[in-house]
Amino acid sequence: MxxxxxxxxxxxxxxxxxxGPQIAHFSGPWNGEITSHALAESLAKDSDSPAENYRLLSLFGHVLEQVKANYVDPVSNRDLIVNALNGMLSGLDPHSSYMTEKQYADLQTRTKGxxxxxxxxxxxxxxxxxxxxxxxxxxxxxxxxxxxxxxxxxxxxxxxxxxxxxxxxxxxxxxxxxxxxxxxxxxxxxxxxxxxxxxxxxIQVIRSALYDTIGYIRVSEFNEETGPGLEAAFRKLKDQSHGKLAGLVLDLRSDPGGLLNQAIEVSSDFIRNGQIVSTRARHSQESQRWDAHGADITGGLPMVVLINGGSASASEIVAGALQDHQRAILVGEKSFGKGSVQTILPIPGNGALRLTTARYYTPSGRSIQGLGIVPDVAVRETREDPGYSIREADLAHIIKNQGGNTAKPPARTDMPVMATSIPDQPPANWPSFDPTKPATDFQLQQGLKIVRAMADHPVAAQAMLHTAPRND
Incomplete structure (x- = not known):
């Protein structure tokens, strides 16, 4: 990438x-002649004139010198400027930030897994x-x-x-x-x-398991390994089922997102034709649209996608595309609600900016910014847990939701009748969740029931559900 x-x-x-503090040195102009009253007036104005820009840079230089001269402990220009850059960007929205060279290098390493x-x-x-x-x-x-x-x-x-x-x-x-x-x-x-x-x-981004004739693929985040890993996992499930795979559960719960191109690739693995996602930037010429590449690796098998409040950004793109195309039924809890795209802008020798540059929209034109994706079948993980307690809408300085045509997906016509009888939370005697025992995963169990109903397959023996997902 x-x-x-x-x-x-x-x-x-x-x-x-x-x-790590790595940033070019900067000193703002300050001639000592601008009064405090004039500086306050300059902040109140909303102008990008050269004169106003000069006044504001003079203000910055004045504050820098005052802190250097009077702060209780000595402080370096480098630390002050890094703090100023961080404040500038974090004050815009929760996802824009300045990265030092070390942070930038770590980000590049992380996207490789x-x-x-x-x-x-x-x-x-x-x-x-x-x-x-x-x-x-x-x-x-x-x-x-x-x-x-x-x-x-x-x-x-x-x-x-x-x-x-x-x-x-x-x-x-x-x-x-x-x-x-x-x-x-x-x-x-x-x-x-x-x-x-x-x-x-x-990061083991892909895990898989076979529950009778139903495949299960877990995606933990979207890095450079996600698309190829998912396709390999599906091929393995087909081999394990001896060609009798009847449906698929795609688990995107607590998947915080990652790379846009990987979200597009994963969505295109299940959608034959039509739009996957579009982005709208400040300048119309920078807006983009991505379409499916004409192949469904499953051949149209019934699908359920599991989501929760930790499903964010890239995972919401996949869930939104599959929901809008009625390619999969979404089961679980409302997603995080991050509908923005960040661009990495390197600053040679001084790290990079992570800057919010666009909003994204699902195929039906929805912006889920601050709203999240509502599952087709609401199922809570536990009786006690009130649900994921922090979402995009709870963060400071979030960008506005705008430009979307509706907050709701197109009306579904493919829901199995039994989906209306799925309970929205576990019964009182449901065992505590153990990640090594899928039989304790209430949301997964409901998802499997729905896939089987869509495939018109009977419920598998409970013993099959005690196999933990494998690494792929």
């Missing part, structure tokens, strides 16, 4: 990406650090950290108010070293302390 024009759709900064850290997608929210999603089979996931958890301390030291990149830097470290996080969880009266061992994270 070429990062000069690379488009990203991930929801959050990844715990484990380093923040391997990086160092704990395996946490996090987001800064009101000076707090909140978990968006743990990544499958990482120290964070194995430790039981959940979406919506607040990280309040690292190794016993409070991090409230700490910038997100600094919190990430503290969570990084050499593999095989210990780290302790203190987290606050909704409806849990006391803080939870979790000790983990740092590791090199190998």
């Amino acid at each position: 070429k990062f000069r024009t690379g488009l990203l759709l991930g929801t959050a900064f990844l715990a484990g990406i380093a923040a 391997e990086f160092g850290g704990l395996g946490l997608e996090i987001h800064g929210e009101d000076n707090h650090i909140r978990v968006v999603s743990p990544i499958d089979d990482t120290p964070a996931a194995r430790a039981g950290i959940k979406p919506g958890d607040y990280i309040v301390a690292i190794d016993g030291k409070n991090i409230d108010g700490l910038p997100q990149d600094e919190a990430v830097e503290r969570m990084r470290g050499k593999p095989d070293t210990k780290i302790t996080l203190t987290i606050i969880r909704e409806k849990t009266p006391k803080p939870i302390t979790v000790t983990m061992t740092r590791a090199i994270i190998h």
